[in-house]
Amino acid sequence: MMKTHNLFVSCIESRVQDQGSLYARFHIGTFFRGQALTFGNSIRRALLSEMPGFLMTDVRIQGATHEFAVLPDVEETVLEILLNLKKTVFVPRIPKNQKFETFQGFGFLKNNGPGKVRAADIRLPETVQCVSPEVHIATLTSGAELSLRFNLQFRNFSQLEKREGTFKSKTVAQAKTEDGNVQDTTNELPTLEKNSLFFQQLQNKRNSKDQLFLDTVPMPVQKVNYVIKSLNAKNGSEYIILEIWTDGSLYPQESVEFALRNLTDLFFQFANISKKSN
Amino acid sequence: MSYKKTLISKNFFFIKALNCSVSAGYVEKTGCKLPVQFSMEIPNLIDVQRQSFYSFIEYGLKEAFQKPLRFSTTKHDLEIRFFPEGIQFRKPDFTQKQAVVLGKIYGSAVYIPVGIHSKKSSTFRIEWLFVGILPIMTRQGHFVVNGVSRVVLHQMVRNPGIYTLPIHPRTKIGTLRIVPEKGGWIHITVDKKHRVWFLTRSLRRKVSLLIFLQAVGIPFHDIFLRLEHSKILQNSFVAELGEGSARHDDVLERAGLYAHPATQEEAWQYLYSHFKEYSPYAHKNLAAKEQTAREFFYSTLWNKDKLILGHIGRQQFREKIGSIEPLENTSLTREDLLEATQALLSLMHKKRVVDEIDSLTQKRIRGCDEFLLEHLATGMKEFELFFRRKVTFLPATKSITGAENPFRSLWRQNKAVFSKTVSKSWKRFFTSGTLGQFMDQTNSLAETTHKRRLTVLGPGGISGKQTTIQIRGIHPTYYGRLCPIETPEGKNAGLVNSFTVLSVLSKYGARTLTTPFYQVYKGQVQKTLPPLRVSPRQEYKLIEAPADIQLTAWNVLPKTHLPVRKELNFHSDVATRITTQSVGILQNISVATSLIPFLEHNDANRALMGSNMQRQAVPLLKPQAPLVGTGLESRVIGDVNHSMxxxxxxxxxxxxxxxxxxxxxxxxKAQVSVFSHVLFSLNKKKKKSLLNSEKQSFSKNGIFFIKTLQQKSNLKNIFFSAQKALYQENSSFDLKFEAQNRLFIPKMTFSLAQNFSRKIPFLSFFLKKKKERPRNPKKFFRSSDSFVNWKHKKLHSEDFRKNKVEITTTYSLIQYQRTNQSTCFSxxxxxxxxxxxxxxxxxADGASSSQGKLSIGQNVLVAYLPWEGYNFEDAILISQRLVDQEIFTSLHMDHYDIAVQNTQYGLERITNLIPLKISxxxxxxxKMGNLxxxxxxxxxxxxxxxxxxxxxxxxxDPKSPPLQSPHEKLYNVILQREKTSFRNTSLRVPKGVQGFVLGVQILPSQEPDVAAxxxxxxxxxxxxxxxxxxxxxxxxxxxxxHGNKGIVSLILPRQDMPYLPDGTPVDIVLNPLGVPSRMNVGQILECLLGLAGHFLHERYTTYLFDEQYGAEASRSLVYSKLYQASLKTRNPWVFEPHHPGKIRVFDxxxxxxxxxxxxxxxxxxxxLVHLVDDKIHARPTGPYSAITQQPVKGRARNGGQRLGEMEVWALQAYGAAHTLHEFFTVKSDDLDGRQQAVLNIYANKPVTTGNPESFKLILRELQALCFNFQVYEKYSYYSEYTQKTRVSIFPISFIKLEDVL
Structure with missing residues (x-):
């Protein structure tokens, strides 16, 4: 088997599309016959499914006790505002020593009408940046006041699988899992002290009432396409043209790196195991 | 908005001129120039309903009060005369919204002035009579009754008149049927022996027509002289005594006859005798006097009041058999009968054409006006009967003593009953019956089409049993009037129809459906003239060219032979003889059907499903208008007022x-001053009238009329008519006036009439914004004081002085309102x-509209390929994207009610202190945490x-022993709960339901005793x-x-979905096998044009049946657009000539x-609304039916699935003995076994079963298959089988059920 020495990953084109979306085209090679498909398909699937996302988990809007509330003098209902917020994209600026997965962020917004509120109006800490400033959030009329606060969190793909199906308040489930005792108390009487778990639960539920949960699904990579081209018909070597569209939260280059690392990790783990079992 | 015109080669595809306007990022393209496609030509879609109601208010209501009520005994009499010109309406007590929330009627009280008068007394009194509460049609064209929106369907019924039935092919019986408006049907038939018979229900058996004609008063010689072919009638002489049947002899004998009756009197006798012979109730042996025979004839057989043809019936008689009676004569006459006989005779001589029963010419459309009128009449009749009974039971003594007519006091006491009976009758019509229906509000289209529906079912129509295939079929007269496509599937197919877009009901009276045609003069189509409105009957005289014929620039028809519609058939004719031309495709199809793009490429059956399923589409969170539309989308939204x-x-x-x-x-500014001037003058007048009131008014204790500006003329009329009545009846009258405005003056001023002066008839309170109508008479006339105050305020207010002349209009938007189908409207x-x-x-947009266009779905990327069997048999595979990005997310709202009841031991209480059980x-x-x-x-x-x-x-029961155990009591003491002699009857969330509490409405109690x-x-x-x-x-x-429906079978992550050459994953994968056998190719064309539209950022409005612009017009349009798209995006794969419209897709x-x-x-x-959440159902255990002791049916009752015969066979075939055993015992009617089973499970013991009937059944079945098969009881699980059986069916042998199977 002949070994190719000329491996290359080169970015041929990159540009900013509308609404902060980023596009880049890479040429990746050289592959032996058939390997390009293995590589291309794996990386497409990895890019589409395994990218972690930094997303909004919950919002508190002043004056809205639930997601179907209506705010005075605001053109949109709370539900529409939430749907708009889901469209915003944030990028963390992670300090070098901090781990990617544990990073948490928040943001808030306070605007008085009249005027349109865009994602650019969101106040963010130094560590978070909004890359979709043009996203429309709400239209305020004179006298309107919109003030909201939200939390941002990292979600990688394994966490995504477990996410809740609806917008519903998760406090019940959370409270239960926080302390395993609750689940087994089916036939016990609740203890009656003020600070007992039962009251805590009620308290939690009350407090979290104005907390509106978003079930945002991050889609950092919007679209991936690859085309296999032959490089040298004689020895059957190939290369692929990889096109990536991201939502702006990460550069296509980053996403490729991440996907490759992820895939490598995956394969490497199995390589290790198989080595041991042998 | 930018307008530009692009000219594209005429021959290539059909878009002649593209009218482009940019909206929401898409360029709108219209594919037609025909005026009919434009909405201004289309009549308002809801006007069908509104006009019906309007005509009730305008004509129907007045018609009901034409005849006075008369009551009389020998001593006294009373006449109640109505003055329908003065009918007044009170403003509804509730607004439409309030009526829905409170569960009340949105209706207004109707009052009518009545004159009360008796012959003997000289007084004539005018007073107001409360007619009843009339449910009022809302602006959207429905009613609100008991808080529920209801629609009144139109009904198609047979016209009264005369019908020639076809001669029976085998028996050669010819029949003529007379269908009166009121009264029983009459058949005149000729039998095999050419005897002519007369049949009616009250006579029970057929009787010779000759005798009946004689009885009516036509002498023999007249009959034979006047009728052509009268020879046949000679067969109809009845047999002489002794020659006919024994029964006929009896008839003759009783009538005192020996042969055929000779005179009219004898004929009466004969008929009466005949009736007696065949009636089960009459005493047979009594011989009849002449008087009774005569009375019998004129009361039951030939009663002018009971046999009424009506205007339409008379019209039919005149047209069909040449009746010469004037139109006003609405009852059946002897001449009619003679002419009918003549018609029958000519039918026998094949000189008469048979009537088509199912033709629209023979039918009439009844709207809510007729139903309301009918129910008003029944309500009045009921009252009349009630009052008449009161009158007859009036004690005789009272009448002598009192100077006053006792009827008057009786009337005073009982007139309230009038409104009760009428209101009840009206309400009954809406709440029960097939015509007042629960409105389909799933989306705007559903509402629109529901209001445009027509049925032949219902009272006065056809019942389910009478339906023939012919009735369900599409009659040629439906052309342009009823949609040949939109009708339900299943048992109502063809019985429920839809109006076409352009059909219009003719005015009050005849009520036929008309359809427009362009007039053609010497081969030139008169497109500038308003189209002719053609009724089915008129259509016979026309020669109609189809709409899709290419005209010259001067609108002249080509000089060739053209296909035409002549006498409802296909013909061909030259242009000069053509009288009319069809208007366009919208003439032929209903609204829902017209919304299907590329309809012409679909099989009619699928188009039917398509139009029906669009009505079931749920409004989505983010509505999206279709990329490929047909142009009617905005009208559907606009006409039902679902957008603001x-x-x-x-x-x-x-x-x-x-x-x-x-x-x-x-x-x-001028208008303002005019307005104030009018107010002043009105005020002056009013003052004057107050001063001169003693002379001017006419009511003694009654009410002083106050009219709105618009009604002044009306008022005058009523004055005149009332006074005229007075002068006629008695010359001396003196009336005192008491200016007591006590009854309903503030409310009375609300008038419907003022709104009818408008062209489009709907009522002013249909308009949402009545607040800013300063002319609201209510404000002015509350009392003279307030009127002055108002004027004062107005004159001195800053605005008025400075002539600041602007008005602020506030439109309130609806947020999250529940519809009848639990979808959500905002x-x-x-x-x-x-x-x-x-x-x-x-x-503003409604729930199912975007930019004012009907938006009931989403434009998504669809691919047609089989995918691992997940789209086998119409299943649908969708992408996770549709879930994550909430593309197909909908809102659903439901309400749950609970009311406090009055129990034996006091009222229930709504509280958060709910008695807890120790368990x-x-x-x-x-679960109580949220209270x-x-x-x-x-x-x-x-x-x-x-x-x-x-x-x-x-x-x-407070006295009953407490149910609590001591530790429970202790527990309640600790919790500081009250002593619980209470039961928990809280409202809890039912199974399978979860959601947000959007609102809690506290409503007044419906039960008066609870409220008290x-x-x-x-x-x-x-x-x-x-x-x-x-x-x-x-x-x-x-x-x-396009009728392509399916169930979601799998949701795939987007990386697994097939993707286009540019990497875009597909959203939905459909099975290609769903297309060829269903023949709905429209979906393919739509899908491809949508693809082009997606790339070109265009939205298309296609013209249905575009083939008139050239062969393969749809296909060439789609191809050219795709080609354009591939050029624009520089993606050759969008349109590849090798496989146009197909793309190489990657897995x-x-x-x-x-x-x-x-x-x-x-x-x-x-x-669609058929969501799993509403359907999914599982039952481990649950309720059992009381009679059969088998599980109940239905998800709502937590029922079970029936395990039928074939299921049993399946279990037997697999030898699933234990499963079968369970199904036939504890899961069936084994009552004891069920209870025992629960206990045994608790006690951790094996489950034993009994020997119920269903189990015996299967035993017998097996025995019938020659299995020697018995059942034995075990004492305990571990003991041996014994021969001692508890329920022995059969002798002994040691076979277990398991062994046999």
Whole structure:
């Protein structure tokens, strides 16, 4: 088997599309016959499914006790505002020593009408940046006041699988899992002290009432396409043209790196195991 | 908005001129220039309903009061005369919204002036009579009765008149049928022996027509002289005594005859005798006097009051058999009978054409006006009977003593009953019966089509049993009037129809459907003239050219032979002889059908499903208008008022999610002054009238009329008519006037009539914004004081002085309102602040509209390929994207009611102090966590099955021994709960339901005794509104607009979905095998044009049946657009000539292309109301039917699935003995076994079963198959089988059920 020495990953084109979306085209090679498909398909699937996302988990809007509330003098209902917020994209600026997965962020917004509120109006800490400033959030009329606060969190793909199906308040489930005792108390009487778990639960539920949960699904990579081209018909070597569209939260280059690392990790783990079992 | 015109080669495809306007990023393209496609030509879609109601108010209501009520005995009499010109309406007590929330009627009280008068007394009194509460049609064309929106369907019934039935092919019996408007049918038939018979229900058996004619008073010689072919009638002489049957002899004998009756008197005798012979009730042996025979004849057989043809019937008689009676004569006459006989005779001589029963010419459309009138009449009749009974039971003594007519006091006491009977009758019509229906509000289209529906069922129509295939069929007269496509599937197919878009009901009276045709003069189509409105009968005289004939520039028809429609058939004729031309395709199809793009490429059956399923589409969270439309989308929304349009030109000053404010200038200064002038003059008049009241008014104790400005003339009329009546009846009258405005003056001034002066008849309170109508008479006339005050205020207010002449109009938007089908309706503003709007501009969208266009689905990327069997048999495979991005998410709202009841031991109470049971777990207690201090659930909380919505306690017998055990008592003491002689009857969330509490409405109690007993601020009835958002999930039903429907079978992550050459994953994968056998190719064309539209950022409005612009017009349009798209995007794969419309698609899992190119594109896909969440159901155990002791049916009752015969065979075939055993015992009617089983499971013992009937059945079945098979009882699980059987069916042998199978 002949070994190719000329491996290359080169970015041929990159540009900013509308609404902060980023596009880049890479040429990746050289592959032996058939390997390009293995590589291309794996990386497409990895890019589409395994990218972690930094997303909004919950919002508190002043004056809205639930997601179907209506705010005075605001053109949109709370539900529409939430749907708009889901469209915003944030990028963390992670300090070098901090781990990617544990990073948490928040943001808030306070605007008085009249005027349109865009994602650019969101106040963010130094560590978070909004890359979709043009996203429309709400239209305020004179006298309107919109003030909201939200939390941002990292979600990688394994966490995504477990996410809740609806917008519903998760406090019940959370409270239960926080302390395993609750689940087994089916036939016990609740203890009656003020600070007992039962009251805590009620308290939690009350407090979290104005907390509106978003079930945002991050889609950092919007679209991936690859085309296999032959490089040298004689020895059957190939290369692929990889096109990536991201939502702006990460550069296509980053996403490729991440996907490759992820895939490598995956394969490497199995390589290790198989080595041991042998 | 930018307009530009592009000219594209005429021959290539059909778009002649493209009218482009950019909206929402898409360029709108219209594919036609025909005027009919434009909405202004289309009559308002809801006007069918509105006009019906209007004609009731205008004509029907008045017609009902034409005849006075008369009551008389020998001593006294009373006449109640109505003055229908003076009918007044009170403003509805509730607004439409309030009526819905409170569960009341949206209706107004109707009052009519009546004159009470008796012959003997000289007084004539005029007073107001409360007629009843009339449910009022809303602006949207429906009614609100008991808080529920209801629609009155139109009904198609047979016209009264005369019908020639076809001669029976085998028996050669010819029949003529006379169908009167009132009274029984009459058949005149000729039998095999050419005897002519007369049949009617009251005579029971056929009788010789000759005798009947004689009885009517036509002598023999007249009959034979006047009728042509009268020879046949000679066969109809009845047999002489002794020659006929024994029964006939009896008849003759009783009549005192020996042969055929000779005179009219004898004929009466004969008929009476005949009746007696065949009637089961009459005494047979009594011989009849001449008097009784005569009376019998004129009361039951030939009663002028009972046999009424009506105007239409008379018309028919004149047209069909040449009756010479005047139109006013509405009853059946002897001449009619003679002419009918003549018609029958000529039918026998084949000189008469048979009538087509199912033709629209023979039918009439009845709308809500006729039904309301009918029910008003029955209500009045009921009252009349009631009052008549009162009159007859009036004690005789009273009448002598009192100077006053006792009838009058009786009337005074009982007139309230009048309104009760009438109101009840009206209400009954809406709530029960087939015509007043629960409105289909799933989306705007559903509402529109429901109001445009026509049925032949219902009272006076056809019942389910009488339906023949012919009735269900499409008759040629339906052309342009009823849609040949839209009708339900199943048992109502063809019995329920839809009006076509352009059909219009003719005016009050005849009520036929008309359809427009262009007039053609010497071969030139007169397109500038208004089209002719043609009724089915007129159509016979016309020669109609089809709409799709290419005309010259001068609108002249080509000089060749053209296909035409002549006498409802296909013919061909030259242009000069053509009288009319069809208007266009919208003439032929209903609204829902017209919304299907490329309809002409679909099989009619699928088009039917398509139009029906569009009605079932759920409004989605983010509505999207279709990429490929047909042009009627905006009319559907606009005409049912599901979008908000500006009622005045102005400037938008405020936009929020709940209201929009528009500031508009008042028209001119001059108008303002004119207005104030009118007010002044009115005021003067009023003062004058107050001064001169003693002379002017005419009512003694009654009410002083106050009229609105518009009604002054009306008032005059009533004065005159009333006075005329007075002068005629008695010359001396003196009337005193008491200016007592006590009854209903403030309310009375509300008038319907003022609104009818308008061209489009709907009532002023249909208009939402009555607040800003300063002319609201209510304000002016509350009392003279307030009137002055108002004027004063107005004159001295700053605005008025400075002539600041602008008005602010506030439009309130609906947010989250429940519809009848539990979908959610809300309105979203679409214009920003500081925008100038013209009258009629769109301000807000409804639930199923975007930019004022009907939007019931989403444009998604569809590919047609089989995918691992997941789209086998119409299943649908969808992408996770549709879930994550909430593309097919819909909102659903439901309400749950609970009311406080009055029990034996006192009222129930709504509270949060719910008695706990000792067995309640933390979880149970936790379920109450959402209740507030009043016992109501908190708004905004998320609730799941079993959670408390409203806490309620029912008192138990206080004397009965407490149910609590000592430790329970202790527990309650610790918890500081009251002694619980209460039962928990709280409202809890039912199984399978979860959602947000959107609202808690506290409503007044419906039961008067509860309201009386309760304390002042007690909560008596509560309604909890739950709102949920449902994402698309496996099991939901989805469909396109072409009848392509399916169930979601799998949701794939996007990386697994097939993807286009540019990497875009497909959203939905449909099975290509769903297309060829269903023949709905429209979906393919739509999908491809959608793809082009997606790339070109265009939206298309296609013209249905575009083939008239050239062969393969649709296909060439789609191809050319795709080609354009491929050029624009520089993607050659969008249009490849080798496989046009097909794309090489890659498999997301492997990265390889599929074997063959695949059709992919953007289609408009709907999510239908059939959601799994509402259907999914499982039952481990549950209720059993009381009679059969088998599980009950239905999900709502937590029922079980029937295990039928074939299921049993399947289990037998697999030897599933234990399963079968269980099904036949504990899961069936084994009552004891069921109870025992529970105990045994608790005690951890094996489950034993009994020997129920269903089990015996299977034993017998097996024995019938020659299995020697018995059952034995075991004493205990471990002991041996014994021979001692508890229920021995058969002798002994040691076979277990398991062994046999």
């Amino acid at each position: 349009q500006a009622s005045k030109t102005g400037f938008i000053t405020k936009v929020s999610s709940t209201k929009i404010q528009v500031l508009s200038p008042r028209k001119t 309105e979203r503003p679409i214009l920003p602040e500081n925008e100038w709007v013209e009258k009629g501009d769109l301000l 309640d777990s933390t979880r149970d207690i936790y 507030d201090s009043r016992g109501l659930v908190e708004i905004g909380s998320w609730v799941e099955p079993g959670d408390y919505l409203v806490g309620k306690m029912s008192p138990l 007993l309760a304390e002042k601020d007690e909560i008596l009835r509560v309604r909890v509104l739950l709102l949920q958002r449902r994402k698309i999930q496996v099991g939901d039903k989805m469909a396109g607009r 997301g899992r492997t990265g390889l292309t599929f074997d063959q190119p695949i059709t992919a594109g953007y289609a408009y896909i709907l999510k």
